[in-house]
Amino acid sequence: MIWKDSVSVKLLSQSRQSLTCEIKLPGSSLFIYTAIYASNESAERTDLWIELLNLCQSFALSTVPWMIGGDLNQIIHYDEHSLASVNSFSKRMVELKDCLLQMGLFDMRFQGPLFTWTNRQPDDPIAKKLDRLLINNLVLNLFPNCTSFFLPALFSDHSPCLIDLSYKIPSSVWSLKLGLAPEALSRTSVDCFGNRKKSRVF
Structure with a gap:
């Protein structure tokens, strides 16, 4: 995980399949974020679900804003x-x-494709919704206009997810540095969002 100095991040728990942090944005209440990368093995995924239930109980996560994001490697509906x-x-x-x-x-309100993973096999194509951004009701109280965006899968077989909390960080502490050359960032922006001449990339 990478964050700016103005954002407070405290590690609460980590395992082979998850990382849970307490996050505090400037001028906002804290929330909990759990990043997930679930195993391909169903038995290990069951261990992860039990781990998450234990986390919820141990840290009383039902009483604070809590988000879970990442590859759960499992659908919840046949659709x-x-x-x-x-x-x-x-x-x-x-x-x-x-x-x-x-x-x-x-699921947080989202835009983009329903299916976030594909096997990339033209002769036998399969797609599933394996990636999710999950929240509890307290997240909506803190960030009522939050939205997630599932973007085109450019380099991976999974779609990346971008979260917009619709929360304005004070300008004195907002600065984003990207590890991409400007021309590479511009190409990625055009690939994902089209050629918008009036748009600005920060």
Whole structure:
């Protein structure tokens, strides 16, 4: 994780599949963010769901704004699979859905494609919604206009997610440095958002 000095970040917990931090933006209340990179193995993913439930209880995360973002490697509804043959709930779907219900988490309002992963096999294409940005109700109280954007997958088989909290950080502390040359940043911007001549890239 990378952040500016003006943002306070405190590590609360980490494991092979998750990283949980307490984040404080200037002029705002703190919130909790958990980054997820779930295992390809279903048994290990079950361990992750149990780990998240334990985190929720240990840190009383149902009482503070909490976000979870990343690759969960599991859909929660058969509509999140591109194949028509996947048309019923599996044990794994129900397992994750029940976990999210217990934690009071749901998808942040988002724009972009439903399917965030593809196998990139033209002869046998499969797409799924494996990546999510999840929040509880307290996040909406803190950032009522927050939105997530799933962008085109340029270099990966997953779509990157951009979160807009619609929160204005005081200008005296706002500065973003990107590790891209200006021409590379410009090409990426055009690829993702089109050629908007009046747009500015900061």
